[in-house]
Amino acid sequence: MLKVIRTHGPISRSGIVEASGLSMAAVVEICEELMERGLVREAGVGVSTGGRPPVLLELVPRAYSAVGLEVGPRRLTAVVTDLNAGILVRSAAPSGMERGPEELWRRVRSVLEKVLGEAEGLKSGKVAGIGLALPAPVFSSDAAGFSPPSYPGWGRFEIVEKVRQEYGLPVVADNDANASALGEHLFGAGRGVRQMLYVIVHRGVGGAVVVDGALYRGANGGAGELGHTLVDIDGPRCGCGRYGCLEALVGRAAIARRAARALKLAGGRELAGKEPEQVTAGDVIEAARAGDGLARGVLEEAGRYLGIGIANAVNLLDPELVVVGGATMKAGSLILEPARRTFERRVLSEMARRVRIVEGELGDDAGAIGAASLVLSRLFRGGAPEELREVIGGRAV
Numbered sequence: 001m002l003k004v005i006r007t008h009g010p011i012s013r014s015g016i017v018e019a020s021g022l023s024m025a026a027v028v029e030i031c032e033e034l035m036e037r038g039l040v041r042e043a044g045v046g047v048s049t050g051g052r053p054p055v056l057l058e059l060v061p062r063a064y065s066a067v068g069l070e071v072g073p074r075r076l077t078a079v080v081t082d083l084n085a086g087i088l089v090r091s092a093a094p095s096g097m098e099r100g101p102e103e104l105w106r107r108v109r110s111v112l113e114k115v116l117g118e119a120e121g122l123k124s125g126k127v128a129g130i131g132l133a134l135p136a137p138v139f140s141s142d143a144a145g146f147s148p149p150s151y152p153g154w155g156r157f158e159i160v161e162k163v164r165q166e167y168g169l170p171v172v173a174d175n176d177a178n179a180s181a182l183g184e185h186l187f188g189a190g191r192g193v194r195q196m197l198y199v200i201v202h203r204g205v206g207g208a209v210v211v212d213g214a215l216y217r218g219a220n221g222g223a224g225e226l227g228h229t230l231v232d233i234d235g236p237r238c239g240c241g242r243y244g245c246l247e248a249l250v251g252r253a254a255i256a257r258r259a260a261r262a263l264k265l266a267g268g269r270e271l272a273g274k275e276p277e278q279v280t281a282g283d284v285i286e287a288a289r290a291g292d293g294l295a296r297g298v299l300e301e302a303g304r305y306l307g308i309g310i311a312n313a314v315n316l317l318d319p320e321l322v323v324v325g326g327a328t329m330k331a332g333s334l335i336l337e338p339a340r341r342t343f344e345r346r347v348l349s350e351m352a353r354r355v356r357i358v359e360g361e362l363g364d365d366a367g368a369i370g371a372a373s374l375v376l377s378r379l380f381r382g383g384a385p386e387e388l389r390e391v392i393g394g395r396a397v
Contacts (some may be wrong), residue, residue: 001030002039004012005059008085010043012054038062038081040189059083062094064379067169068372069112071104071134071177072160073097073148073203077368078111080119083376085187085369089118097148101157108159109166116167125138130163131171131374133179133367136311138224146173157355162384176200176225180325180360181208182377183370188361189323198360199226199320202336203246203324204239209317212243231308246309249304252328253339254280259284259298266294283332296334300347303335307342314351325360332359 004019005011011019016027034040035057043058052383061082065221070077072095080089091114096103116127136146146156164171174182175179181190182200196210211214217223227247228240235244236254248254260276263302269275279347288295312320324336334358362369 001027001034002059005034005040005057006380007156010046010056011057011058012046014054016057022387030323032097032173037063039078040343061086062088062123064125064126064128065119065161066372066375067112067115067119067130068133068179068368068370068375069108069130070171070179070367071097071115071133071135072367073151073174075325076107077113077365078115079365079368079372080115080375081372081378084133085183085373085376087369088122089115090337090365091115091118097151097154100105100395104157105159105162112163112167115294127169129172129375130167131179131371132159132163132171132173133176133371133374134159134173135176137225138173138175138178150215154164157324165294170375172378173217174371174374175206175372176207177206178217179370179374180362180366181210181224181323181370182215183214183362183366183373184323185210185327185370186361186373186377190321193321195311195317195319195321197317197322198224199306199313199315199322200326201250201324203252205250205309207313209319226309226313229312246305249305250328253282255281255298255302255328258301259295262294262298264366268294271295281328282330284335285328287332288334298332299334300338302328303338304342306335306348307339310339310357311346313334314347314355318351322355322357322359324357325362325366327364329359338361 004016008019013027013031017024024100037059040057041060043056045053046056055249061084064083065080068079074095075092076095077092080086081087093107093111095105134146136148145156147156148154154285160171160173171268177200180200184190185196186199198208200206205227209224228245230244231249232244236248238245238248239242255278259271261280262269263276271279272287274283284298289297298323340357343357360366
């Protein structure tokens with residue numbers, strides 16, 4: 001019921017019957033309950049089809065809120081959203097992950113306390129839970145620890161249990177690609193799409209798959225690791241230890257290395273005011289946007305490899321839509337257009353005609369909004385765990 005009203009509202013009770021398949025008696029009863037709890041309200045009247053004009057219902061966005069925290073190797077981004085994933089409060093800080101789990105936990109607590117305190121001042125509604133987007137595979141969303149691949153000596157940190165004990169709220173977690181994909185599917189570029197591939201291009205390269213409107217995690221939770229598919233058998237060594245992975249050719253370190261090499265071969269001394277060894281992917285994107293031909297060539301090559309990776313995944317999965325997000329997408333069409341051109345040449349011709357490749361709509365906050373969406377999706381799909389049922393009054397509605 002909540003999902004139907006959120007997706008189609010303002011909507012009449014008869015419209016809810018048509019969209020949900022429930023009986024009118026059930027719809028009337030549940031609507032009354034949702035209105036008593038402050039989740040749903042009347043929103044005027046609709047157009048009459050011959051009788052009395054129907055009363056329309058809509059979601060009350062601030063009836064509840066959700067906290068989303070993206071834990072990155074370098075940065076923490078926390079948001080508090082309403083039920084439509086509209087950001088009410090936002091805060092960001094360095095993660096300190098390179099200093100170990102104790103320092104990370106200190107900073108996690110600091111940023112969560114900040115956004116929760118500000119949200120309370122806004123009277124943003126009861127907090128339904130905290131979602132975490134983590135930079136590592138997550139095999140259990142309710143009892144998740146993680147060990148960041150970027151810091152192999154770091155150990156395993158049971159972050160979900162620590163957050164749950166600290167704040168006494170329901171906590172769910174997933175990897176950053178899955179969380180971002182869920183956010184884009186529910187509230188961004190993938191709204192209304194049943195079959196979607198999400199590709200995240202930032203420090204690494206990841207992916208997530210939406211099948212029949214739900215995230216597909218595979219047998220062990222590892223589905224979507226697009227960054228470690230082979231795109232060049234003679235390619236460079238990847239951080240995973242193998243050679244020729246998509247991540248080794250499109251990740252931000254790969255873009256920086258390619259730019260440094262190209263700069264040296266061209267006899268250039270600097271790019272974006274930096275010597276070759278100091279150039280970062282961000283510098284390459286900045287220079288390319290300013291019109292630098294060498295930088296644009298570097299992004300063109302990265303885009304071609306990205307197109308190969310997407311074509312391989314599309315040939316396998318046959319999605320309706322491919323959404324590309326992540327920090328590297330600040331390059332926009334400079335990387336996405338060569339990816340599209342390569343995709344069209346590499347994918348099966350029927351796929352090339354039907355599958356669209358678009359940039360994500362949630363921008364830098366995709367991971368944090370996606371983390372909040374982990375909580376919101378459980379409320380809307382009616383299959384919430386016991387602690388979320390308690391939040392909304394005793395049963396999943």
